[in-house]
Amino acid sequence: MVRDAGLRDEVRRVAAAADCGLIEPAEPVGRQAWSATPLVVLDRAAALASVQAGLARRPGVLLVGPTAPVMADWQAATAVGAERVIGLPEGSAELVAVLGERPQSGGRDGAVVAVLGGCGGAGASVFAAALALTAQSTGFRPDVLLIDGDPRGGGLDLVLGIEDRPGLRWPGLVIEAGRVSAGALHDALPSAGAGLHVLSGERGSTAGGPPTAGVRAVLAAGRAAGDLVICDVGRAGGPADPLFLESADLVVLVVPAELRACAAAESMTATVAAHNPNQGLVVRGPAPGGLRDTDVARTLDLPLLASMRPQPRLAQGLERHGLRLRRRSPLRGAADAVLDVLAERPVARGRVA
Known part of the structure; x- marks a missing residue:
């Protein structure tokens, strides 16, 4: 995102020397493109335009200028983060080194999925947990990071039955300098099985929404480490919710096959669309009025990713020991279908906007 023509040519030359592909988007740049690329290179004019456009602060942004930095450059850099x-x-050698540090095509860059309910009680938290368990058991990625973004959800550790396991929850996670190491994060979080790390919320007086800066750092760490990052997003409109949605490669909306749920989901679909065009639908049975999954998809104008019948004894299992998935369970089947869609949805990697 470099407006100065001479400076843009210099960045192209340096990127070629670093064997790094460039994306040069037309302005205005969309929020998802801004969030998804590993590195953003911009000049002073583009930086100020990005701030004016309200693009969220994110890691991996650097500012270039045609001379040694002056005060106006530092001010623009501070404004855009x-x-x-x-x-x-x-500084060509320094820029070559920075571009060389970034994940290249075929590297370990991860994927982010956001899951939320189209209405209250849709079962989004349970489906997010099922998606994480399925990805972990099938080896979809070496590590899966399940993030609790719903401060009123009671904690994803309860859903998985790991509430007594030691490890950090959101209130205890301290992010220094806006960054966190993925390895340190994996080690610090409670585990729900080999390679499945859970960043849960708390309950009671310590409950609260995740901090935006912490969410940004955790998402960046998961992507850089090659994790599958699954975010359980609340419906209350917390301050970090736009960041979850904008950062996702795919937003999964879970909707029960009921008329009122379908009506409630229409407003949620519009909310998601304002942040991310890549959303799909999971329809959950039963359908007491005979509403079909295709009817729900047609009403919401969303691609149907999966539909699932009711899972027997799900509520009892959640109460006694947390979520467990059989190989042929409806939740497992729907989660497999979503992972198949995600695997077929290529996202630009090793690129610089």
Whole structure:
């Protein structure tokens, strides 16, 4: 995102030397493109335009200029949250090194899925947990990071039956300098099986929504480490909710096959669309009025990712020991279908906008 023509040519030359592909998007740049790329390179004018457009602060932003940085460059960098300011061509070697550090095509860049309910009680938290368990058991990615983004959900550790396991929850996670190591995060969080790490909320007086800065750092760490990051997003409109939605490669809306649920989901679909065009539908039975999954998909104008019949004795299992999935369970089948869709949805990697 470099408006100065001469400076843009210099960035192209440096990127070629670093063997790094470039994306040069037309402005205005969409929120998802801004959030999804590993690194953003911009100049002073583009930085100020990004701030004016309300693009969220994110890691992996650097500002370049045609000379050694001056005060106006540092002010623009501070406004947009840039990590570095580099003057070109003098700083070409530094820029080559920065581009070389970023994940390249075929590297370990991860994927982010956001799951939320189209109405209250839709079962989004349970489906997010089922998606994480299925991904972990099938080896979809070496590590799966399940993030609790619903401060009123009671805690995903309860859904999985790991509430007594030691490890950090949101209130105890301290992010320094806006970054966190994925390895340290994996080690610090409670585990629900080999490679499945759970960042849960708390209950009682310590309950609260996840901090935006913490969400940004955790999502960036999961992506950089090659994790599958699954976010259980609340419906209350918390401050971090737009970040969850904008950062996702796919937003999964869970809707019961009921008329009122379908009506309630229409407003949620519009809310998601304002942040991310990549959303799909999971329809959950039973259908007391005979409403079909295709009817729900047609009404909401969303692609149907999966539909599932009721899972026998699900409520009893959640109360006694947390979620457990049989190989042929409806939740497992729907989760498999969503993972298949995600695997077939390529996302630009090793690119710089």
